[in-house]
Amino acid sequence: MIEFTPEETEFRASVARFVDAEVAPVAAALDERQEFPRDLFRRIGSLDYFGLRYPEAAGGSGAGFAMYCILAEELARGSMSVAAMTAMQAMMGTDFLFRFGSPDQHERLFRPALRGETIGAFCLTEPDAGSDLARIATTAKETPAGWRLTGSKFWVTSGTVADFFTVAASTDRSKGLKGLKFFLVERGASGLTVGRKIKTLGNWGGETTELSLDDTPAAKLGDAGLEDLGKLLNQIRVMTGALSLGLARAALDEATRYSKERICFGQPIANFQALRHLMAQSWADLETSRLAVYQAARAIERGQKCGALAAAAKLVASEMANRAADTALRVLGGAGFAMEHAAQRLYRDARFLLIGGGTSEILRNVIAKELLGD
Ligand SMILES: Cc1cc2nc3c(=O)[nH]c(=O)nc-3n(C[C@H](O)[C@H](O)[C@H](O)COP(=O)(O)OP(=O)(O)OC[C@H]3O[C@@H](n4cnc5c(N)ncnc54)[C@H](O)[C@@H]3O)c2cc1C
Numbered sequence: 001m002i003e004f005t006p007e008e009t010e011f012r013a014s015v016a017r018f019v020d021a022e023v024a025p026v027a028a029a030l031d032e033r034q035e036f037p038r039d040l041f042r043r044i045g046s047l048d049y050f051g052l053r054y055p056e057a058a059g060g061s062g063a064g065f066a067m068y069c070i071l072a073e074e075l076a077r078g079s080m081s082v083a084a085m086t087a088m089q090a091m092m093g094t095d096f097l098f099r100f101g102s103p104d105q106h107e108r109l110f111r112p113a114l115r116g117e118t119i120g121a122f123c124l125t126e127p128d129a130g131s132d133l134a135r136i137a138t139t140a141k142e143t144p145a146g147w148r149l150t151g152s153k154f155w156v157t158s159g160t161v162a163d164f165f166t167v168a169a170s171t172d173r174s175k176g177l178k179g180l181k182f183f184l185v186e187r188g189a190s191g192l193t194v195g196r197k198i199k200t201l202g203n204w205g206g207e208t209t210e211l212s213l214d215d216t217p218a219a220k221l222g223d224a225g226l227e228d229l230g231k232l233l234n235q236i237r238v239m240t241g242a243l244s245l246g247l248a249r250a251a252l253d254e255a256t257r258y259s260k261e262r263i264c265f266g267q268p269i270a271n272f273q274a275l276r277h278l279m280a281q282s283w284a285d286l287e288t289s290r291l292a293v294y295q296a297a298r299a300i301e302r303g304q305k306c307g308a309l310a311a312a313a314k315l316v317a318s319e320m321a322n323r324a325a326d327t328a329l330r331v332l333g334g335a336g337f338a339m340e341h342a343a344q345r346l347y348r349d350a351r352f353l354l355i356g357g358g359t360s361e362i363l364r365n366v367i368a369k370e371l372l373g374d
Pocket residue numbers: 122123124125129130131132154155156157158200203208352355356357358359360361362365
């Protein structure tokens with residue numbers, strides 16, 4: 001069993017109160033509007049959630065990684081779109097800036113980002129480079145006037161509204177992954193174009209875009225490279241496992257609620273063993289995935305090498321969340337197919353969990369490499 005500290009338990013209760021009062025009730029409306037929810041974003045900043053995992057000296061709260069996963073889980077229980085935009089701001093969009101940014105960049109961009117006053121985005125993926133990062137074709141050139149980036153990025157979460165972008169680019173393509181470095185690009189930089197908003201299957205409450213850079217001025221973020229990305233990827237994977245727990249809980253809640261209300265053949269459908277077993281299996285899978293996610297979170301807190309464990313946590317939890325969403329739709333029957341019920345949103349949003357932070361196939365490759373070598 002995973003032991004949580006009294007502080008973690010109290011934190012979970014307070015995030016749950018916020019989610020029940022201010023996130024879950026607007027989740028359907030956010031989905032319908034299909035716009036970045038600026039007011040809610042600022043509200044989350046005012047609660048200090050964006051700075052949760054950063055040290056107090058840098059403007060954060062200095063919480064451990066398990067507490068950050070608790071935040072991700074509870075937010076995802078209310079809305080995957082809100083949880084995803086929060087993760088982007090609290091982690092991927094600001095992590096390199098925190099670790100490698102200059103004092104001036106911290107003052108102007110990072111600290112305000114923790115308050116929700118500036119917005120960060122993370123640009124790794126390209127039209128021709130997702131799982132295979134060695135194919136990243138965006139290039140970084142050093143000129144007398146500073147670094148210049150040229151290339152295209154794809155799937156930029158919060159891209160439409162971001163004030164700054166952490167961009168992966170190759171300083172030397174002959175070096176492959178070793179030539180990959182990270183740069184800060186600010187909105188308004190010459191040659192930077194935020195392209196079309198990508199129409200997606202799920203996460204409609206957020207905005208994901210293309211981005212192009214044409215000889216765009218950029219600031220190099222220290223010597224940040226592949227190893228630093230690896231460490232962040234472990235955290236992204238465990239956090240995505242936590243998002244999966246939250247979505248699965250919402251799906252199971254929806255299925256249990258509906259099954260007690262819906263009458264068929266003179267009784268609530270919750271009485272039928274076929275459905276009871278489906279929901280019991282969802283619960284069993286959810287609780288065993290929870291062990292994997294928080295075990296991996298503790299390993300990250302202790303600074304342990306945990307690539308396979310982090311991959312496993314994401315793998316089992318994201319696959320579990322997709323099965324839980326499928327179960328919810330089955331239990332709801334025709335209502336599961338109707339847009340007025342939340343089940344369809346959970347089913348659509350769950351697919352994102354199988355992709356972001358590494359697909360299930362890539363995660364199995366990571367685990368197999370640790371088990372079996374190259
Ligand atoms: C909603 C959403 C938001 C996102 N936000 C961001 C963001 O903010 N920033 C960012 O940088 N990226 C973001 N991404 C991109 C995401 O990280 C990539 O989609 C993901 O890494 C997969 O890359 P790909 O889509 O190019 O798929 P591909 O890499 O082209 O994979 C296609 C298929 O091939 C399989 N495959 C590939 N290689 C192997 C292999 N070696 N062995 C077995 N199977 C393999 C994959 O598992 C998959 O099934 C986002 C994606 C989504 C859907």
